[in-house]
Structure formats: structure tokens, C-alpha cells
Amino acid sequence: MKIVVLVKQVFDKDSNINVSGDGVLTNREDLTLSTNESDAYALEEALQIKEKNGGEVIVVSVGNDSVLTVIKDGLAKGADRGLHVKIDNEESLDALDLAKLIHASIKDENIDMVLSGLQSDDKGNGQTGILLAELMNLSHASLVMGTEIQDDNSIRVKRELEGGWFQWTDLSLPTSLTIQSGINKPRYSSLRGIMMMKKKPIDVKSAEDLGFTALQKSKVMKMYIPEKTKETVYIEGSVNEIVDQLMDKFANEIKIF
Amino acid sequence: MAEHVVHSTPTLFYVLAFVAMGYLLYNLRRLFTVQIGKAEERPLDFFGQLYNSLSFGVGQRKVYSKRFTYASIMHFLMGWGFIELLFATTVDFFTARGWFATYLPTMDTPWFAFLNDTGGIMLIAGVVMALFRRHLNIPEKLPQSNFKGRGNLFGDTGILLFLLILGVGGFLAEAARLAVERPETAQYSYIGYAISHLLSFDTWVIMKPNLWWSHAIASLLFISVLPMTKMFHALAVIINVALTNRKLRGHLRPMNVTALMEDPNMDPDEISLGVGKSSDFTWKQLLDSVACTECSRCSTVCPASSTGKLLSPMKIITDIRADLYQNTLGFGEESDLVGGRISAEELWACTTCGACMEECPVLIDHVPAITDMRRHLVLSEGMPPEQASESLEATMQNGNPWGFQKADRLKWATDVDLDLPILADKKEVDVLYWVGCAGTYDPRNQGVAQSVVKILQSAEVNFAVLGKEETCTGDSARRLGEEYLFETLAQENIATLNSYKFNTVITACPHCFNTISNEYPDFGGNYNVVHHSEFIQQLLDDGKLNPEKSLDGNVTYHDACYLGRHNDIYDAPRNVLDSVLTEESNYIELEQSKSSSFCCGAGGGNMWHEDNKGDRINVTRMEQIIDSKADKVATACSFCMIMLDDAMKVKGKEDEMVIQDIAEIIAERL
Numbered sequence: 001m002k003i004v005v006l007v008k009q010v011f012d013k014d015s016n017i018n019v020s021g022d023g024v025l026t027n028r029e030d031l032t033l034s035t036n037e038s039d040a041y042a043l044e045e046a047l048q049i050k051e052k053n054g055g056e057v058i059v060v061s062v063g064n065d066s067v068l069t070v071i072k073d074g075l076a077k078g079a080d081r082g083l084h085v086k087i088d089n090e091e092s093l094d095a096l097d098l099a100k101l102i103h104a105s106i107k108d109e110n111i112d113m114v115l116s117g118l119q120s121d122d123k124g125n126g127q128t129g130i131l132l133a134e135l136m137n138l139s140h141a142s143l144v145m146g147t148e149i150q151d152d153n154s155i156r157v158k159r160e161l162e163g164g165w166f167q168w169t170d171l172s173l174p175t176s177l178t179i180q181s182g183i184n185k186p187r188y189s190s191l192r193g194i195m196m197m198k199k200k201p202i203d204v205k206s207a208e209d210l211g212f213t214a215l216q217k218s219k220v221m222k223m224y225i226p227e228k229t230k231e232t233v234y235i236e237g238s239v240n241e242i243v244d245q246l247m248d249k250f251a252n253e254i255k256i257f
Numbered sequence: 258m259a260e261h262v263v264h265s266t267p268t269l270f271y272v273l274a275f276v277a278m279g280y281l282l283y284n285l286r287r288l289f290t291v292q293i294g295k296a297e298e299r300p301l302d303f304f305g306q307l308y309n310s311l312s313f314g315v316g317q318r319k320v321y322s323k324r325f326t327y328a329s330i331m332h333f334l335m336g337w338g339f340i341e342l343l344f345a346t347t348v349d350f351f352t353a354r355g356w357f358a359t360y361l362p363t364m365d366t367p368w369f370a371f372l373n374d375t376g377g378i379m380l381i382a383g384v385v386m387a388l389f390r391r392h393l394n395i396p397e398k399l400p401q402s403n404f405k406g407r408g409n410l411f412g413d414t415g416i417l418l419f420l421l422i423l424g425v426g427g428f429l430a431e432a433a434r435l436a437v438e439r440p441e442t443a444q445y446s447y448i449g450y451a452i453s454h455l456l457s458f459d460t461w462v463i464m465k466p467n468l469w470w471s472h473a474i475a476s477l478l479f480i481s482v483l484p485m486t487k488m489f490h491a492l493a494v495i496i497n498v499a500l501t502n503r504k505l506r507g508h509l510r511p512m513n514v515t516a517l518m519e520d521p522n523m524d525p526d527e528i529s530l531g532v533g534k535s536s537d538f539t540w541k542q543l544l545d546s547v548a549c550t551e552c553s554r555c556s557t558v559c560p561a562s563s564t565g566k567l568l569s570p571m572k573i574i575t576d577i578r579a580d581l582y583q584n585t586l587g588f589g590e591e592s593d594l595v596g597g598r599i600s601a602e603e604l605w606a607c608t609t610c611g612a613c614m615e616e617c618p619v620l621i622d623h624v625p626a627i628t629d630m631r632r633h634l635v636l637s638e639g640m641p642p643e644q645a646s647e648s649l650e651a652t653m654q655n656g657n658p659w660g661f662q663k664a665d666r667l668k669w670a671t672d673v674d675l676d677l678p679i680l681a682d683k684k685e686v687d688v689l690y691w692v693g694c695a696g697t698y699d700p701r702n703q704g705v706a707q708s709v710v711k712i713l714q715s716a717e718v719n720f721a722v723l724g725k726e727e728t729c730t731g732d733s734a735r736r737l738g739e740e741y742l743f744e745t746l747a748q749e750n751i752a753t754l755n756s757y758k759f760n761t762v763i764t765a766c767p768h769c770f771n772t773i774s775n776e777y778p779d780f781g782g783n784y785n786v787v788h789h790s791e792f793i794q795q796l797l798d799d800g801k802l803n804p805e806k807s808l809d810g811n812v813t814y815h816d817a818c819y820l821g822r823h824n825d826i827y828d829a830p831r832n833v834l835d836s837v838l839t840e841e842s843n844y845i846e847l848e849q850s851k852s853s854s855f856c857c858g859a860g861g862g863n864m865w866h867e868d869n870k871g872d873r874i875n876v877t878r879m880e881q882i883i884d885s886k887a888d889k890v891a892t893a894c895s896f897c898m899i900m901l902d903d904a905m906k907v908k909g910k911e912d913e914m915v916i917q918d919i920a921e922i923i924a925e926r927l
Contacts, residue, residue: 012654016662030664030725032654077639188646190639191741195518195525 001055001149003046004106006116006128007074008036009067013121023223035070038117042179044186045147046115047078053149056080058109062101063090068202075197076189082202087215094218099131104210107136113155114176118143126178133176141171142178266353270473274350277477284484287547288493290585294540297510299502309620310499315340319618324853325554327390335383335420339491341376342427345369346476364431370445374428378448381424384417391417410485419486423479426472428452433468436461490550494619497548500541501620507611507823509625510539511779512632514741515748531632531738533595535580538629545621546578555613555623560856560878561606565871568606570613570623573599577626595630604630605642606868609736609861610818615852624861631738641737644866649739652746656728657694658865666725669696669703675710678721685758687719688792691773693766694729695895701902702765702895708924709765709789715927716801720763726753732768735776737862744780747772751782765789765920766895767819768860775824788820789920790830790893797836804926808834809842813887814919815878815901816854817894827851830893833919837926845887855881859896879904890916 011017012032020026035043046057059074061067062085071082085105087093093101106114114133119126126142133140145166146158152173159167160180207215235245250256312318317336321329348369352361362369391414411419431449436458443450453461483489512530517523529537555570556562562569576598582588592598604627613623635641641649651660669692670677680686690713696706713720731746750773754762762784764770774786787795796802814834820826838844849855858874879901882890892898901916 012662014660014662016664027664030662032663034654185643188635188639188641188649191514191530191636192525192528193639194741195523195528198518199525 001049001053001113002109002111003049003055003113003115004058004060004109004111005039005043005046005074005079006102006114007039007043007059007061007070008117008120009033009061009063009070010036010120010122013037017225019223019225023220033066033069035073036117036120038119038179038181040186041181041183042115042117043074043077043079044184045179047187048184049147049149058083060085060102060106062087062098064088071202072197073189075200076193077187078193081200084202084204086204086206092218093215095125095127096131097215099128099135101207101210101212101215102128102132103135104212105205112174114138116178118178118180129176129178139171139175140177141169141175143180144177145180145183147177273477277481280481281483284482287484287489287582287586288496290581291540291543291547293536293585294538294543297539297541299505299541301500301502305502306499309501309503310495313498313620314495317618319620322554322616324558324616331383331386331390334379335387338376338379338383341372342380345373345376365440365442367442367445370442371447374446374448377424377427380420384421384424387417388414409487410482413487416487419479423475426468426475430468430472433461433465437465487551490548490619493548494550497544498620500544503620507614507622507624509628509735509776511744512740514744530636532629533633533637535577535584535594538577538626542622542626543577543581545626546574546581548619549574549578549621550619551575552618554616554618558612558616558853560608560610560612560858560874564874564877566606566868567600567870568603573603573623573627574621595633599630601634601640604634605866607861608856608858608863608874610856611822612853612856615822628736628738632740635738636741641739642866645737645862648865649734649737649742652729652734653742657698658729658733659694659698661698663725666697666727669706670710673707675707677710679724680721680757681724681726683721686721687760688713689759689762690720690722691762691764691769692722692727693764693769693895695766695899699895699899701898705765705895705898705918705920708918708920711924711927712793712796712802712920716796723753730769730772732772733862733865736860747777747780747782751777751780754782754784760785762786763789763792765893765918767817767824767893768896771819771823788826788829788893790820790826790833793920793923794829794832797833802923802927804837804923806837806839807926808837808889808922809839810889811843811845811887812838812889812891813845813847813882813885814891815847815857815882815897816850817892817897818854818856818860820893821854822852830891830919833923834891837922845885847881847885849881857897857900859900864896873904875900875904876907879908883908883910888914890914891919891922892916893919
């Protein structure tokens with residue numbers, strides 16, 4: 001089983017982001033970078049599949065040199081090799097460009113599976129893994145909460161549906177799965193793992209190497225912190241009048257019906 | 258001096274004695290098994306070692322414990338009685354043949370005769386007390402028989418009966434000799450002399466050789482099999498305490514991970530990180546296990562054992578010995594040490610409070626052994642406790658185990674409009690206030706930090722804080738076995754501290770205090786670190802603070818392990834409290850206080866994960882406080898504050914009780 005795991009480096013979930021009036025991050029140096037949460041679960045799932053079925057796990061991350069941290073963390077936890085797709089303006093790529101870039105970087109690998117987190121904690125597009133499946137002609141499933149390899153050609157996955165329901169579905173391999181947080185318990189990096197990581201290879205491919213130039217299809221127009229507002233309305237009158245007014249507000253203002 | 262008579266000790270006895278000695282020496286090979294252990298840097302000095310062996314070995318200084326009074330007296334009687342008789346026997350071994358006769362007393366030399374009978378009666382009295390304790394009246398928790406590794410020939414009661422036979426047999430043999438030989442000084446052997454009157458001369462004459470031989474054979478048998486019985490501790494302990502450097506008690510050895518990582522010859526597949534098998538320990542740690550007497554005091558006082566957790570410190574030590582003997586002498590069953598004989602659950606239950614080491618009469622270092630095995634679990638296996646792994650990752654990412662943002666390091670002050678001097682701006686300052694992660698981020702401890710600042714400002718101390726430059730000291734990480742993370746944090750903090758000038762570091766957190774003052778020196782950070790209790794006491798002594806004496810009611814103080822047992826600071830916090838007590842107030846000393854204080858449950862990284870077995874340690878401590886009738890509880894530790902505050906709420910006492918740090922108590926009276 002050759003498994004590619006897509007890992008993204010994002011600002012720590014609890015970061016207090018400060019944005020200036022013109023939409024520029026003002027406290028970048030105070031922010032902690034970490035592995036995107038659901039990507040950590042995708043990595044763990046890949047490692048467990050490898051441990052059970054044998055094979056190889058390749059960690060892929062797109063971005064500047066800072067993403068080497070998340071690649072190395074993946075290697076320390078047990079992945080076999082890393083692939084750094086080097087690009088300085090990762091933030092301005094749209095999901096399709098990102099998928100194309102990744103596709104170009106791994107198309108020569110004879111892969112069985114691509115695992116990625118359901119969505120990133122920063123942009124939250126949730127598209128990369130699915131678009132990649134399309135580009136590479138792979139089967140795909142999103143919101144995956146469980147995996148069972150059936151044989152060399154098929155995998156059964158458990159998908160999360162709405163309202164607490166789950167769906168089991170069989171997919172042919174190769175496949176691309178986007179993994180929901182909570183599917184497993186990501187492991188802790190041991191010092192032994194960190195020592196071994198130093199001997200594992202990390203390939204570097206730049207966007208130019210892969211034949212991409214001047215990738216920039218999206219641009220951040222404005223960034224701002226959502227304003228929190230609070231309004232208290234007193235509804236007065238008889239019981240019937242209050243109920244009528246409440247129903248009206250539910251239906252037309254809060255729109256819960 | 259009585260004339261030396263070559264009495265009738267037959268040559269056969271000497272032959273048997275040498276055979277017995279030979280078997281004893283063969284059995285002593287147990288002591289040499291520790292050679293499989295690693296070398297360790299352990300500066301020894303001759304006089305220190307001699308002092309240790311006389312004071313803690315022969316003198317049995319730490320056998321005395323106010324928590325085990327009966328057992329202490331019992332052991333003194335047996336131990337000193339036994340040592341005296343060993344001395345007597347050794348002398349007699351020579352004088353019986355007239356060897357060194359000019360220099361040595363004989364059995365009939367009055368003082369020697371008196372001494373020997375006293376030794377005998379002490380031994381018998383001690384043995385009777387022990388039999389009474391074991392079978393008739395059990396005054397305290399008895400040692401659980403846990404004889405892993407060395408076996409327990411004759412059993413717990415059997416060896417006592419053996420000692421009794423030796424004692425009584427000695428007196429009978431002596432009585433027979435006195436009755437038959439009638440030396441002039443017979444009455445100095447006051448017990449034997451009294452017994453000699455019980456039977457007729459003729460009977461004694463007939464019995465004398467039988468009594469003598471049976472006593473001789475019993476004694477030789479005893480000596481030859483000693484290392485196979487519980488009594489082996491008598492020898493092993495003397496050697497262990499003699500080789501103990503008490504300055505290194507509880508010291509966690511640095512692993513120098515950074516250097517290890519840079520070593521090109523290091524093979525990550527082969528290297529042992531932490532202790533997974535007995536040969537990963539140092540020889541001294543192995544000798545500790547060989548010396549364990551299995552008195553079980555450690556397990557009796559252990560907060561984890563006594564609240565029903567799986568951990569028993571004594572079992573940890575005897576398991577290490579079992580593993581050692583299995584690997585060297587082939588005794589017992591083959592098994593892994595960590596994950597086999599000792600489970601991860603046992604290791605994680607330890608709060609590193611040090612109660613076991615405090616109580617151990619033979620100076621065993623339990624906590625470093627447990628930490629070394631935790632290192633194996635974390636560094637080698639990547640298996641910290643599940644909940645704790647989150648706080649370790651948070652510490653790695655954000656520099657604090659709570660996982661709050663580094664950028665918010667000063668929020669506790671800015672939120673209450675405190676404009677604090679920052680060391681990066683001042684560069685040079687008299688006092689650096691190390692706030693610690695709890696003071697920074699934990700809401701309850703933020704009040705303590707604010708109080709410390711009020712005190713410093715009120716006493717006009719020239720101080721500053723590090724602000725964003727401060728990160729976790731790594732105390733929890735280190736005790737959770739994450740030496741790599743600890744080393745990284747230590748190096749980072751030392752680099753920061755070394756870039757500024759200050760005279761003193763003060764902190765309200767005993768964990769930060771212990772780490773910076775006792776552990777950073779191993780990594781090149783040497784500072785004058787003062788805990789806030791001592792600092793405040795000094796300010797009070799110098800008249801720089803004049804708090805109102807208005808603390809009344811039933812007041813008590815809970816000793817933090819890392820302030821008390823680990824750093825011997827017991828008086829300062831009490832003196833600080835004393836400065837504000839009213840005449841009418843009632844200060845209550847808890848039953849388990851000072852060096853026998855009961856842990857709050859948070860030490861050893863246990864702040865960050867929960868062992869759900871049995872009772873909660875903090876709730877048990879709170880129950881002890883409630884029983885004492887105290888309603889105002891003072892602490893001087895950030896973790897104790899969190900744990901006791903939580904336990905108070907669990908017990909539904911938040912309307913009747915107040916828990917405050919000594920800094921808060923002083924600050925609100927300024």
C-alpha cells in the first residue's frame with residue numbers, strides 16, 4: 001500500500017489573530033504554526049493502514065520552508081519519506097491550482113491512496129483531496145470516519161452523514177479520502193522517531209520544476225475580525241401577542257423555520 | 258582481666274565455620290550483579306561514605322520515623338542487639354582459640370559479659386515485638402510480602418523464629434557454660450547466670466555439649482544462608498548507604514539529548530532511551546534495589562498507593578531486583594521490565610512527591626528510577642499518558658502546558674491594568690519575577706501573581722518580568738519522561754536568562770523554583786533562586802512590609818512537596834502566615850505536615866492527566882484538612898492551589914472554606 005498524506009501547516013487554532021484596517025496580519029510573529037488538525041488524523045490513519053498492511057507513507061506539504069516542520073513531524077511519527085512542494089505564495093493559490101500542483105508532484109508515484117484532512121483550519125475549502133481525485137482519476141470519499149482495507153483493489157470506508165448517521169461504502173483503489181477529525185488517536189512523536197526522521201529523505205520540488213509559473217488565481221481582498229454584536233429585545237403584551245411576535249421573529253429575522 | 262583459657266571449641270567447628278563462610282560468600286554474588294548497570298558520575302568522598310555507613314547503616318538513623326514508632330523501636334532492639342551479638346561472636350571466634358588474646362576481652366570479662374547479655378535480650382525483645390506485631394496486634398499497615406527476586410527463605414515469620422532460636426539458644430549455651438565452668442564473673446552475664454540456676458549442675462553437664470553444638474550449627478546455618486533470606490538487607494544496606502551521595506537524592510540525570518542527536522555514530526535503532534530493562538539503570542540504582550528491605554514504608558506513605566492506585570513504590574524496586582537477578586543469576590521467570598513486570602499504569606500513577614524517599618530507611622531513590630522508566634515509555638515508545646500528550650504537545654507548540662497563546666503572557670497583568678516592567682526593556686534589574694505558566698494563565702493563580710506584584714511594589718523592590726520571553730521551565734515535561742522537550746525548554750530559558758543581569762529570581766511556583774534552582778545548573782544555568790515564601794519572609798524581617806495582623810479563625814498550611822520535601826522549606830511560609838495571625842486565631846498543624854505532608858496529586862506531571870482508579874488524591878487531602886477543622890487553608894504552590902480549590906468544590910465546601918496563597922494573604926493586608 002503506497003499512501004500519500006497531504007499535510008498543511010496552519011496557524012494554531014486558538015491564535016488571536018490581529019488584522020489591521022487594510023487586511024494585513026499584524027502579529028504574524030506572535031502566532032504559532034502547527035499541523036492542520038484533521039491532517040494529523042489523516043496521517044495517523046495512513047500509519048495505521050501501513051502498520052496493518054505494509055507499504056509506504058509519503059508526507060506531502062505545499063508552501064515555503066516553514067512547512068518542513070510539519071513534514072518532519074510526519075516523518076518522526078513514522079512516515080517513510082517527505083515531499084516538499086516549494087512555493088512562496090501558497091496562501092494565494094486556489095484549491096484547484098493547489099490540487100494541480102500536488103497532482104504534478106505525485107503523478108509519477110504509483111500510489112494506492114491519498115489521505116488528507118477534511119478541510120484546513122484556515123481557509124476551510126475542503127476541496128483539495130476531492131479535486132485531486134478528479135485530476136488523478138481516483139475514487140473518493142469525504143468525511144471519512146473509518147477505513148477497512150478489503151483486498152488489493154478495494155477499501156470499505158465509514159462516512160459521517162448528517163444527524164448522527166453513518167454510511168459504509170466500498171470504493172475501488174486507488175482512492176482519495178478526506179478524513180474527519182476524531183477517526184483515531186494521533187500518536188506522540190517519540191525521541192527515537194525524531195532521531196530516525198533525520199535519516200529519512202525529503203524531496204523538494206518547486207512549482208517551476210513542476211511546470212507551473214505565475215500561479216495566482218485568488219487574492220485576499222479584505223481580512224477582518226467578525227464583529228460580535230448583541231441585541232436584547234423586550235417583547236411585551238398578552239401571551240398570545242408575545243407568541244405571535246416571537247413566531248414572526250423566528251420565521252423572518254432569525255430564520256429558523 | 259580474666260585469664261584467657263583456650264576453651265574446648267573443637268576444630269570441627271572451625272572447619273564447619275569456613276564451609277559456612279564459603280557458602281555465604283557464594284551467596285554474596287548477588288551484590289556483584291549490579292555490574293551490569295551503567296556507570297554514573299557519582300562523586301564519593303571517604304569520610305562522607307564512612308559517615309553514611311555508620312549513621313544510616315549501623316546507626317539505623319532513618320529507621321526511626323515518627324510515623325512508624327513501634328516498628329522503629331522494634332527494629333532498633335533487633336538491629337543493635339544483632340550487631341552486638343555479631344561483634345561478640347566475632348571476638349569469641351578468635352579468643353576461644355586464644356588468638357589475639359592480649360587485645361581482646363573474653364566472654365567472662367565483666368563489661369563484655371554484661372554487653373553480650375544485653376545484646377541478646379535486645380534481640381529477643383525485638384523479635385517478640387515483631388512476632389506480636391505480625392500475628393497478634395497489627396498496629397500499622399504491615400509489609401506486604403513481595404519478595405520478588407531474592408526469595409524469602411524461611412518466610413517472614415520463619416526468620417523471626419530463627420532469630421529467636423539463636424537468641425534463646427545462645428542464652429542456654431551460655432547458662433550451661435556458666436553452670437559448669439563457674440567463672441568468678443558469672444553474674445555479669447546476668448541472663449545466662451539467672452538461667453543457670455534453673456537446672457541442677459548434673460543436668461547442665463549432660464546438656465552442655467548438645468546446647469553448644471546446636472547453637473553453633475544454628476548460627477553457622479544462619480550465616481551461610483543469610484543472603485537468601487530477608488536478613489540479607491543487613492549486609493546490602495550497609496554497602497548501599499555507604500555508596501550513597503545524599504546530595505544527589507532525587508536527582509534526575511540529564512540525558513544530553515542535544516549532544517546525542519548530533520553524534521554521527523548514534524544509531525536510533527540501537528540506542529536505549531530511558532530505562533526499559535534492568536541493565537539500562539546505573540549500578541547504584543540497581544544496588545538500591547538489592548538493598549531494599551521490603552519494610553513497605555514507601556508504599557504505606559505513597560499518596561497513589563494509599564488512594565487505591567496501582568502503584569506501589571516497593572513493588573517497583575523489588576521488580577527491578579527481580580529483573581536484575583533474572584538477567585544475571587537466572588532466578589525466576591523471564592519477562593520484560595517495563596511493560597512486563599512493571600506496567601505503564603503503575604509508572605504514571607506516581608506524583609513524584611518524594612514521600613517514599615523521605616520515609617525509606619535505606620536511602621533508596623524511587624522517584625528517579627520511576628522517571629527513568631517513564632523516559633523509556635515516552636522517548637522510546639512515544640507513549641505518554643493520553644491526556645498528558647496534549648499538554649506536552651501544547652508545551653512544545655506554545656511554551657505552556659495549557660496551550661494558551663505565547664502572545665498572551667502578560668494578559669494577567671494588563672487585564673487588571675498592571676503596567677509591569679519588562680526585563681527586555683530594563684536589561685538590568687535587582688529581582689526577576691518568574692511568573693510561571695500557572696500564574697500567567699490559570700485564573701485562580703493569576704490572583705496570586707497579582708498579589709506578588711502588589712507585594713513587590715509595596716516593598717519598593719526593583720523588579721521586572723520576562724513577559725513573552727518566559728516559557729515553561731519544563732518541570733512537568735521532565736517528570737513525564739519527556740527529557741527532550743525539557744532539555745529544549747531549559748536551553749531556551751537559560752539562553753534568555755543569561756542575556757540579562759539580575760541578582761535574584763523569585764517565583765511563587767515551587768515547581769519552577771525547583772527546576773531553575775536545582776536542575777538548570779546541570780545545563781549551565783546558575784542563578785540565585787528564591788521562593789516567594791522566603792522572599793516575603795525576608796521583606797517582613799527587614800521591615801519593608803507591614804501587613805495588618807488580621808488573619809483569624811482556624812488556619813492551616815498545606816506543605817507543597819516541591820517546596821518541603823524536595824527543598825526543605827518548611828518554616829518560611831509558616832513564618833509569613835504567623836506575621837498576620839491575630840491573637841485569637843487558631844493555627845492548626847495538619848497531622849500529615851512538613852516532611853510527611855500528603856501530596857495534592859498534581860506533581861510529576863499528574864496535573865495533566867487523571868488516574869481514575871480509587872480515590873482522587875486531592876480530595877483525600879481535602880478530607881484530611883476538613884477533619885482537622887481548619888477553614889482557612891494557606892498554600893505556597895500553584896499546583897496545590899488548583900488541586901485543593903477543585904477538591905474543596907468537590908466536597909461542597911466553597912462557602913465554608915477559603916484557600917489562599919500566602920502572597921494573597923499578605924497582599925490583601927497591606
